[in-house]
Amino acid sequence: MTTNTRNHTLDNHDRKILRALQGNARLSNADLAESVGLSATACWNRTRQLEAEGYIRGYAALLDQKKMGLADTVLLEVTLDSHEEDTLARFGEELAALPEVLEAYLVSGEYDYLVKVAVDGTAGYERFLREKLYRISGIRHSRSMFALRCMKSVPSVQV
Structure with a gap:
């Protein structure tokens, strides 16, 4: 479009x-x-x-994360070794290709990326880290937080 x-x-x-x-x-x-x-x-x-005009970017079905077998949400902060444009672009592309990644933001501050991940418990998160995320080169440091409860979730900007 x-x-x-x-x-x-x-x-x-x-x-x-x-x-x-x-x-x-x-x-x-x-x-x-x-x-x-x-x-x-x-x-x-x-x-x-x-x-x-792009006010409506598309239409999508909102899936139930728990019913899909991904009951846990992890917020992950990632720092890269380098801040060169090609490194940021490559990392962003590889991150976006991971199906567990629900959202990913290049951010300001102490970390480079804030990533929202859907996993099946701590074992699922460990598999995600070892088999997918840590296979992307250039990660210097990461920090994880399991979400205990979602207080508000909206699919897009409120009008």
Whole structure:
């Protein structure tokens, strides 16, 4: 999908569409239009415009991590040996290819990366470290924290 660089300013109807789709991306256009107070045609056109301009990047199913056999979330801080652009890019690409990695951020501060990982307990995390993460060259140091409970989780920016 190509993103139009000339984005319009979001109005109240656009925000209502975005909020409704965040709650249920499988709404039919008729139901979406009714919930935001627009005609079906106007709602369809606005939704397509929001997609074309990149406000809506895509649609996805939210899976239950525990039911998928990955009951534990680990937050991992990683420091690399080098901060050269190609090293950061290579590490980022290899990290993104690991299916256990849910999110990964290049960050400022003491560590270079903050990584959110889904694993099956401490044994699953040990396997992830030994068989995957530590096989990526260039890691100087890492620090892990098991999440005890998720207090808030949203799939994207709140409108």
